[in-house]
Amino acid sequence: MPMTITTQDLQQKEWQAARDVIVKYDDQLDxxxxxxFTFITGLLTAQSLLTTIEPSLKVSxxxxxxxxxxxxxxxxxxxxLLQKAAIKRAIVIxxxxxxxxxxxxxxxxxxxxxxxxxxxxxxxxxxxxxxxGLFLITSFGWEEVVIGVATxxxxxxxxxxxxxxxxxxxxxxxxxxxxxx
Numbered sequence: 001m002p003m004t005i006t007t008q009d010l011q012q013k014e015w016q017a018a019r020d021v022i023v024k025y026d027d028q029l030d031x032x033x034x035x036x037f038t039f040i041t042g043l044l045t046a047q048s049l050l051t052t053i054e055p056s057l058k059v060s061x062x063x064x065x066x067x068x069x070x071x072x073x074x075x076x077x078x079x080x081l082l083q084k085a086a087i088k089r090a091i092v093i094x095x096x097x098x099x100x101x102x103x104x105x106x107x108x109x110x111x112x113x114x115x116x117x118x119x120x121x122x123x124x125x126x127x128x129x130x131x132x133g134l135f136l137i138t139s140f141g142w143e144e145v146v147i148g149v150a151t152x153x154x155x156x157x158x159x160x161x162x163x164x165x166x167x168x169x170x171x172x173x174x175x176x177x178x179x180x181x
Contacts, residue, residue, distance in 0.1 A: 011096050018090035022102070025083035032079065036072040040065065040125055047132050055143045062133035062147055066126060066154040073122050073158045077165050119159050126154040 043065045050058050090102040109115070130151025137143040 008097065011093050015090055015093040015097060015099070018086050018093060019102070021086040022083055022090060025079050025086065029076065029079050029083070032072070032076060036076075037121075037125070040069060040072065040129075043068070044125075044129055044132055047129070047136065050136060055137055055141075058133065058136050059143050059146055062129060062136075063150055065129045066150050069122060069126050069129065070154055070157050070161075073161050074165075076118075076122075077161050080162075081165065115162065119162065122158040123155045126151060126158055130154070 043061075047058075047061055047065065050061060087102055087106050091106065094100060094102055130147055133147040133151070134144055137147065
């Protein structure tokens with residue numbers, strides 16, 4: 001007897017694939033943050049040991065650390081957007097299947113503004129790198145100005161990345177006769 005595949009079966013498979021992608025990117029974000037923050041913490045520790053080298057080299061190390069913090073935040077945002085696209089697709093499919101798992105967890109994440117804490121962590125890393133840099137330089141001069149400006153610029157960029165890099169505000173998905181915007 002031939003087995004027929006229904007639309008609901010296909011939707012269920014696609015929903016499971018979307019959930020798998022969400023989990024995959026969640027694991028990617030977890031690893032990125034874990035190893036990225038560990039690496040930056042190691043750099044901050046190394047900076048505090050740089051007391052005997054010349055100021056221009058100290059400034060260079062601090063600037064590299066600040067650039068790496070921005071790069072880590074950009075990569076973090078990239079994975080967030082890929083995950084958000086899968087989440088939006090899973091929500092559309094859930095409406096067809098009368099499920100609410102993805103929509104509920106997504107709403108909790110946004111309602112409690114959990115993303116604010118992530119930006120705070122990146123901003124604190126940038127501020128910490130800048131403070132360590134300022135304390136490493138003993139004489140007031142161009143080095144402090146460069147470190148101060150670079151630290152403030154890094155904090156501003158880190159806080160603005162989520163607003164600058166977004167998914168389209170409108171998504172159009174079709175599912176048979178169902179259209180969700």
